Amino acid sequence: MGEAVLILGATSAIARATAAAFAARGAALYLASRDLDELQRIASDLRIRYGVEVHYAAFDAEATETHAAFFQSVLANMPDLSGVVLAFGYLGDQQAARDFKVGAKVIASNFTGAASILSLCADHFEPLQRGFIIGISSVAGDRGRQSNYVYGAAKGALSLYLQGLRNRLYASGVRVITIKPGFVDTAMTYGLPGLFLVASPQDIGERIVRTLGKQADVVYLPWFWRYIMLIIKHVPEPIFKRMKL
Amino acid sequence: MPVLTTSISGWGRYPVQTCELERPERYADLRLDAACLIARGQGRSYGDAALNENGRVLLTGRVNRLLDFDMEQGILRAEAGATLAEILAAIVPQGWFLPVTPGTKFVSLGGCVAADVHGKNHHHDGSFGAHVLALEMILADGSRVTCSPAENGELFWATVGGMGLTGIIGEVTLKLIPIKNSSMMVRHHSAGSLEQLFGLMQDAAIDDRYTVAWIDSMASGSRLGRGVVMCGHHASMQEAPLDSRAKPARARNIPRDFPAWALNPLSIGAFNALYYQREGGKREPFLSDYLPYFYPLDAIANWNRMYGKQGFVQYQCVIPDATAFDGIKALLQELSGSRRPSFLAVLKRLGAQGKGLLSFPMAGYTLALDLPIRDDGLFTLLNKLDEIVLQHGGRVYLAKDARLSAETFRAMYPRYEQWLAIKNKFDPQNRFSSSLSRRLGIGGTHG
Numbered sequence: 001m002g003e004a005v006l007i008l009g010a011t012s013a014i015a016r017a018t019a020a021a022f023a024a025r026g027a028a029l030y031l032a033s034r035d036l037d038e039l040q041r042i043a044s045d046l047r048i049r050y051g052v053e054v055h056y057a058a059f060d061a062e063a064t065e066t067h068a069a070f071f072q073s074v075l076a077n078m079p080d081l082s083g084v085v086l087a088f089g090y091l092g093d094q095q096a097a098r099d100f101k102v103g104a105k106v107i108a109s110n111f112t113g114a115a116s117i118l119s120l121c122a123d124h125f126e127p128l129q130r131g132f133i134i135g136i137s138s139v140a141g142d143r144g145r146q147s148n149y150v151y152g153a154a155k156g157a158l159s160l161y162l163q164g165l166r167n168r169l170y171a172s173g174v175r176v177i178t179i180k181p182g183f184v185d186t187a188m189t190y191g192l193p194g195l196f197l198v199a200s201p202q203d204i205g206e207r208i209v210r211t212l213g214k215q216a217d218v219v220y221l222p223w224f225w226r227y228i229m230l231i232i233k234h235v236p237e238p239i240f241k242r243m244k245l
Numbered sequence: 246m247p248v249l250t251t252s253i254s255g256w257g258r259y260p261v262q263t264c265e266l267e268r269p270e271r272y273a274d275l276r277l278d279a280a281c282l283i284a285r286g287q288g289r290s291y292g293d294a295a296l297n298e299n300g301r302v303l304l305t306g307r308v309n310r311l312l313d314f315d316m317e318q319g320i321l322r323a324e325a326g327a328t329l330a331e332i333l334a335a336i337v338p339q340g341w342f343l344p345v346t347p348g349t350k351f352v353s354l355g356g357c358v359a360a361d362v363h364g365k366n367h368h369h370d371g372s373f374g375a376h377v378l379a380l381e382m383i384l385a386d387g388s389r390v391t392c393s394p395a396e397n398g399e400l401f402w403a404t405v406g407g408m409g410l411t412g413i414i415g416e417v418t419l420k421l422i423p424i425k426n427s428s429m430m431v432r433h434h435s436a437g438s439l440e441q442l443f444g445l446m447q448d449a450a451i452d453d454r455y456t457v458a459w460i461d462s463m464a465s466g467s468r469l470g471r472g473v474v475m476c477g478h479h480a481s482m483q484e485a486p487l488d489s490r491a492k493p494a495r496a497r498n499i500p501r502d503f504p505a506w507a508l509n510p511l512s513i514g515a516f517n518a519l520y521y522q523r524e525g526g527k528r529e530p531f532l533s534d535y536l537p538y539f540y541p542l543d544a545i546a547n548w549n550r551m552y553g554k555q556g557f558v559q560y561q562c563v564i565p566d567a568t569a570f571d572g573i574k575a576l577l578q579e580l581s582g583s584r585r586p587s588f589l590a591v592l593k594r595l596g597a598q599g600k601g602l603l604s605f606p607m608a609g610y611t612l613a614l615d616l617p618i619r620d621d622g623l624f625t626l627l628n629k630l631d632e633i634v635l636q637h638g639g640r641v642y643l644a645k646d647a648r649l650s651a652e653t654f655r656a657m658y659p660r661y662e663q664w665l666a667i668k669n670k671f672d673p674q675n676r677f678s679s680s681l682s683r684r685l686g687i688g689g690t691h692g
Contacts, residue, residue, distance in 0.1 A: 013270055037272065038271050038272065044310065044312045045311050048311040049311060190249060191267075192247070
């Protein structure tokens, strides 16, 4: 039986590249996001370029009450699901997100929605004693900074959730991998000032798929972000709180 | 949508201008949301066609999905940001090929339509637009319209060759040609003079589906216009059994700018003499993979850096059949007399003019020259070449141009008024505009 992968939030540049890297090694795909028109375009593209089977359906991370039915229909189409990539995320306007009415949406999308669908995936894979869950978090979740702490808090919570899930599912042989991308050349970062060492989505997508062949649990992409964040995490708080970050 | 204000140029790296770039990732985000805008695919036009100084440039490279591939009929529908390289990777293994291809595969589908590009087979198969079955356009009023030769034909033929000035090209449906394998059967013929070269190119016994001539631009006197005529066709199964297929060349890169003195009359003269001996000496037919055959320079990433950081101008013109020999001879004499080295000089035959109102090709011969910018003297020389082209009833290719004048453009493109009437109908405020269109006064008084 070939590989079959569910991509949640499949229209982002990183998700598209990850889907392409899976398709390039022959995996069947199930793409999910809110934007059906885009999903249809991406699905056609993957079928033509890689000759793989591609399904797609609408999925709204914030509409948690719909997740159970959604996941059932994924399994109806792909009973031998090998794994899940959680790629959705919402940055929004981080100035505006200081207002909780706006910030709540950031938390609902990046964390609450993720926790909801991941709980269903975990319950599915655990008794089968196989499968993988790849969660795309962010280096922004490693330390709170004034410029994006609402997004950072939601991604930080996602990182913790994935860590706990990894601990729970270890005994059943289900891989849980946390991906922490640094700056990637996507719509989220396009035109932002102060970016450096920006990676291409293609490179990140290929590396995400390659982590399955390695032992790593938490993967910074590209690798040097592990060291950048190591330094940032170790700046003492009395100094850190004075910094403009 | 976020905007990145930065300096960009075309492939010739002249001129360099500050533009506001936006880069949509969703099809629905292909729209006109600025005072004036031009779409830009891979930025492989040479001059200022995909620049918009202090205006908006819409990067289409991420809206590049292949949408529908009918492998029985050989019909492909794709988003206009897709490159020919991406398309070839999908269609060649299925036994299909592009009906027309320019000399690089790193161009977008939308760019091929907007410049109505041609290949080495124009004298047999016409230009790119002749093989486009339909377009989906995003117009100035925000509407999405399908156009084809049969439906909204006037918009279609104003867009084919229309340099992106009628709207954003969203999707392209293209008719492909069948191939038996990915090899080309190639044959070279050397010519010691321009007379011989024209003789070979007119000889139906030598001509093939794809015909192109390389000219030694440094040769003068009795050897003026000496060169090598290269003919080829897609190999049949008999010509290229599976195990004999040629391997593609390995990729190279020009990591930084060459110094200005690297390409000089001496070094180019020496290269040309070697090239003439080597390529002209290949008298027997041989097999070549399609990649090095159609795209020799694609194997060298950033080859435009060879011309130094001041950039270069590619001058490409066409002279109609009746005056072609005299016109090309006069151009080569002017060039060789100027002692300005042209690293590349290529001559191709063009067939009948297509229906694209601003399209470049017309029945005749087209000469392309790469000229590094050393000083303003180059522009004086190019103005002289313009005069020769005009005297012989020819025109200059806008996709390569960076310096033509508005008056010369009008004289060279007699169907402009017809085009303008359609432009005014679909974009009355002239909001689709570029640095090229303003330089040439295309689109009227607005913008």
